[in-house]
Amino acid sequence: MKFSATTCKQLTKVLIDWYHHHKRDLPWRHTRNPYHILVSEVMLQQTRVTTVIPYYEKFLSHFPTLESLASAPEQSLLRIWSGLGYYRRVRYLQAAARQIISKWNSQFPKEYHDLQTLPGFGEYTAAAVSSIAFGHKHAAVDGNVLRVLTRLVNEKGNVKKTAIRRKLNFAAQSLVSSVGPRSAGTWNQALMELGATVCTPQNPSCNLCPLKQWCSSVKAGTQCIRPVKVRPHKKEKMVTSVIVCTKNEQFLMRQRPEKSKIMPGFWELPEVEGQLLCETDLHEWGMKQLRRLSSFSHGITSRIYDVNVYIAASKGKPLRSFHWVPQGKLSTIPLTTITRKTLAILESISPEGR
DNA sequence: AAGCCGTGGGT
DNA sequence: TACCCAAGGCT
Numbered sequence: 001m002k003f004s005a006t007t008c009k010q011l012t013k014v015l016i017d018w019y020h021h022h023k024r025d026l027p028w029r030h031t032r033n034p035y036h037i038l039v040s041e042v043m044l045q046q047t048r049v050t051t052v053i054p055y056y057e058k059f060l061s062h063f064p065t066l067e068s069l070a071s072a073p074e075q076s077l078l079r080i081w082s083g084l085g086y087y088r089r090v091r092y093l094q095a096a097a098r099q100i101i102s103k104w105n106s107q108f109p110k111e112y113h114d115l116q117t118l119p120g121f122g123e124y125t126a127a128a129v130s131s132i133a134f135g136h137k138h139a140a141v142d143g144n145v146l147r148v149l150t151r152l153v154n155e156k157g158n159v160k161k162t163a164i165r166r167k168l169n170f171a172a173q174s175l176v177s178s179v180g181p182r183s184a185g186t187w188n189q190a191l192m193e194l195g196a197t198v199c200t201p202q203n204p205s206c207n208l209c210p211l212k213q214w215c216s217s218v219k220a221g222t223q224c225i226r227p228v229k230v231r232p233h234k235k236e237k238m239v240t241s242v243i244v245c246t247k248n249e250q251f252l253m254r255q256r257p258e259k260s261k262i263m264p265g266f267w268e269l270p271e272v273e274g275q276l277l278c279e280t281d282l283h284e285w286g287m288k289q290l291r292r293l294s295s296f297s298h299g300i301t302s303r304i305y306d307v308n309v310y311i312a313a314s315k316g317k318p319l320r321s322f323h324w325v326p327q328g329k330l331s332t333i334p335l336t337t338i339t340r341k342t343l344a345i346l347e348s349i350s351p352e353g354r
Numbered sequence: 355a356a357g358c359c360g361t362g363g364g365t
Numbered sequence: 366t367a368c369c370c371a372a373g374g375c376t
Contacts, residue, residue: 044372085360
């Protein structure tokens, strides 16, 4: 499982050379600012590069420094992050910024073990930041690297298991240890780039791969069945109804509670489980049903929602938990994606707002 | 350790 | 359509 010192030297040199010729031009590859690199790493967690790019630019234009992030109101954080998903990430990011200022005297920690004490920093992010921003030799093992290494050594175990992870982490560490001084970040990114563009989950381009000569899977012809995948649970189907209730250019909305497990602090239109069949519930909410407009599909983690959109009219006093939000204020508060999709449908039907 | 946390794009 | 994800971390 362990590569020889000679193999490590050759393999890393070949891949780093390949990287210099084939790397994509990405915004976070033009900076050495550890905070900016951190923002990119957090955004890229479980999120595609093409999705991240506009969010990265927008986020840094609003919060260009650790200090500006640390002092930002939570609502403005959530608003900028809205649509990117995994909203806990941005809360951890702000908590980390505040810790760096308070516990580290505003000096960005350079050591892997110091970085790992910060909220939102797991093994991967600590290794990525310490190597990319500071050149420290820690293996950043993400999903791409896991796949590349699995194929390289033709690992047939389940990469979700910690025992297998340990083996692959060990191989990754032996490789990063062999690169030249200050090249650890380049090496880690090269390995990830290979996984993202050549050693892809489906139909890997082995003919284009600079590591082909060392790849055990290519020798065995097993690259397409590595890594072995375990069947995830089927997504649970759900039905919900969103109610658009307007009055005087205002929308009836509520804010999700801070203790909510999902999307805490975000604003949303009134929503109930299932189809909206009778109007009696609506009356309690201070609404009366007018008509069903349309429906759309939206997935949230392990569930897939069939979202029905209804238009209702205001009638009497709304529940205390609801607020009238002026249309012009919608762009200043964090909205759930279901709410943004619903408002977009409305917009497409009557562009001027009603 | 396994399950949860979002989303949009590709097949 | 239904399924597969994409630079993970936390509980």
